[in-house]
Amino acid sequence: MSPSFVTQATRRRFIVASSRSAVGIGAALLLSASVFAQDTRPTSRPDAVDRAIDDAETVIITATRTRKSPLDVPATTWTVDVAELEKTRPVRSLSDALEDAPSIHLQKTSHIQNSPFIRGLTGYHTLLMVDGIRLNDSVLRAGPNDLWGTVDPRSIGRLEVVYGSSSVLYGSDSMGGTVNILPKSRLERGETSSWERRVSSTYQSALNAFDNRAEIEGNIGKDFGWFVGGTIANYGNVRAGGSLNEQPKTGYDLNAFDGVFDFALDTRWNLRLIGQSVEVDDAMRTHQTLWAKSWQGTTVGTDKQRMFDFGRDLVGLSLDGQKLDGAIDHMKATVSYQNYQEDGDRIRANDQRNIDGFDVDTWGIALQFDKKIGDHSLTFGGDWYRDSVDSWRFNYAASGALSSVGIQGPVADDASYDLGGLFIQDAWALNPSLSLIGGLRATYASVDADRVASSSAATAVPTAIEDDWVAVVASLRAVAKIDDDRSLYGGWSQGFRAPNLSDLTRLDIARTNELEVPSPGLSPEHADTFELGVKGRGTWTYEVAYYYTLLDDIIIRRPTGVVTGGLTEAVKSNDGDGFVQGVDVATRWTVDDHWSLRMTGTWMDGALDQYPTSSPVIAREPLSRMAPLQATLAARWTNDDGAFWLEPTAEFVSRQTRLTTADRADTSRIPPGGTPGYGVLSLYAGWRASSSTDVFAGIENILDKNYRVHGSGLNEPGTNFVLGFTTTF
Secondary structure (H helix, E strand, O other), rough: HHHHHHHHHHHHHHHHHHHHHHHHHHHHHHHOOOOHHHHHHHHOOHHHHHHOOOOOOOOOOOOOOOEHHHOOOOOOEEEOOOHHHHHOOOOOOOHHHHHHOOOEEOOOOOOOOOOEEEEOHHHHHEEEEEEEEEOOOOOOOOOOOOOOOOOOOOOOEEEEEEOOOOOHHHHHOOOOEEEEEEEEOOOOOOOOOOOEEEEEEEEOOOEEEEEEEEEEEEEOOOEEEEEEEEEEEEEEEEEOOOOOOOOOOEEEEEHHHHHHHHOOOOOOOEEEEEEEEEEEEEEEHHHEEOOOOOOOOOOOOOEEEEEEEEEEEEEEEEEOOOOOOOOOEEEEEEEEEEEEEEEEEEEEEOOEEEEEEEEEEEEEEEEEEEEEOOEEEEEEEEEEEEEEEEEEEEEEEEOOOEEEEOOOOOOOOEEEEEEEEEEEEEEEEEEOOOOEEEEEEEEEEEEEEEEEEEOOOOOEEEEEEEEEEEEEEEEEEEEEEEEEEEEEEEEEEEEOOOOHHHHHOEEEEEOEEEEEEEOOOOOOOOEEEEEEEEEOOOOOOEEEEEEEEEEEEEEEEEEEEEHHHHHHEEEEEEEEEEEEEEEEEEEEEHHHOEEEEEEEEEEEEEEEEEOOOOOOOEEEEEEEEOOOEEEEEEEEEEEEOOOOOEEEEEEEEEEEOOOHHHHHHHHHHHHHHOOOOEEEEEEEEEEEOOOOEEEEEEOOOOOOOOOOOHHHHHOOOEEEEEEEEEEEE
């Protein structure tokens, strides 16, 4: 790839981003100019986070690939009505939509470069999907990453989280948890045709942020429904609490466009087309740069710049058949195409410049069939995804002259990766109160990489990697109804993850002062999760679960003792055995017609074999970036007609001192001795100003606490005044 290509690619990305901005602005103007109003919303609604704990109408799909009520699901789950949540508080990113969920730790390299730790695992150990379409690709790395930042949270209708291993149903990566995004769509399709226009905007003082959204949705009778939305978001520098004040270079811009089109072919068959396009510009990892601010003894980096632009485009077409006659009762077929691109621009202290990036095209196909035979409900099918990857790196001297062109970028160049599998699940109703759910999946993965650097040295020669793996995983779970409002659940499920291009070929900075180098010859990772929980619904709603996950053959970094450009080299190996265990708690008490209280809590413990030094001596250490003990409390008051509500919240997080050797060396993110605990108080209020307009306001971090989420690269906002509205025309 030539330097001229980089210039052309950058210019193309600028044109695309500008076009998307124009589309978003045009949609906003169109909606604002509309003079016809139609409101089809209910007259009252529960709080969106309350609905995550309980809703009589809630149906969970992701946990079993079939529609079930929460009490019938044999796993710990969390659901969020994000479309309602964004009318009550700011939702800056996909991760922010999960901030109240138990056993989810929201470490942030930056506010847009993050992915949650679910039960102690993150990155490619958790699976992210949109409408059942796999977003994880073969370049995804172990730690928090940019992929989650390419999901516009304002495009989400609802989130479903399934905790623990779900590889039987969803294949590789589903070890810590699975998150399925159900996009906004036209939910109401009546006999008459109608359409609605909607605009929303949110301002946040501590981020100097404006977040603007425009949406159009409608239907032509029952046969055709559409939803189209566009977002323009501008985030400024984050002002931390206390005396730390503004954190330079922590802002970014986001432009997004999304759409969902549903066609009812007849009373049984529906065709759905979804599309998403997201661009994030000028997102800097400041903790590695001289722009960072020291906090509680953290060090400041030396790079002058570590800037990233990244984006994702997705198109999916699915055919869904319900209540079919014959050999199957239900079937769904999906084909998808996704493009993910990431560009990095690093300027070192000596003014040397490195420009690198990669481009991933992913084609996918998935089939699912359902059949009920007596007391058995069978779900079976298969899926296949193929990645094609281009990767590049250009190095420039301090003078600006091109000094070298790398063999590869962050991952192998001219590479392909295939991932496919077949699965079957049987839900056996032993009696009206007890069901067993068992499943089996066979997975095949292969890699073919033509251009891989043999080492980090400038004189390295290209090599090639070809490999493949086969794995079979199983699960067996049970759910027992105690009565109409309570159930017990538990069981065993296996997780599996095949080595990907990031494991095998990454040549890039990892943690502070650490450089990953290519590591061929790796094997798959495995996890076995054992879980026991209880659920209740009613005036007092609760879900409490204990889990224990055995981790085997986990791919870990092993320092080689070689230092290149001030960075310690690390290769990867399957030497990580360990465990993670914990307790999830989520509960809500409806006191009366006006008051409700809710609480979520997390306790977690874990350990993993590591190489603390460059010596080939392994030692068991705490799980890296492990979530500290934490709890969230909230009370909600609503007036008689539901037009006004008030909600104080409190978050408490303990100090985290359980650190690995690598955590202690990550001095730009983790203070000496560990990350201090904190308590944060916030207050939100909302008002339904009219049948078509909702207004909310809030004060976050009222006491201006200066704090950082454990393992993060920047501090959280100080006192933050927020104001937002949503109006429908």
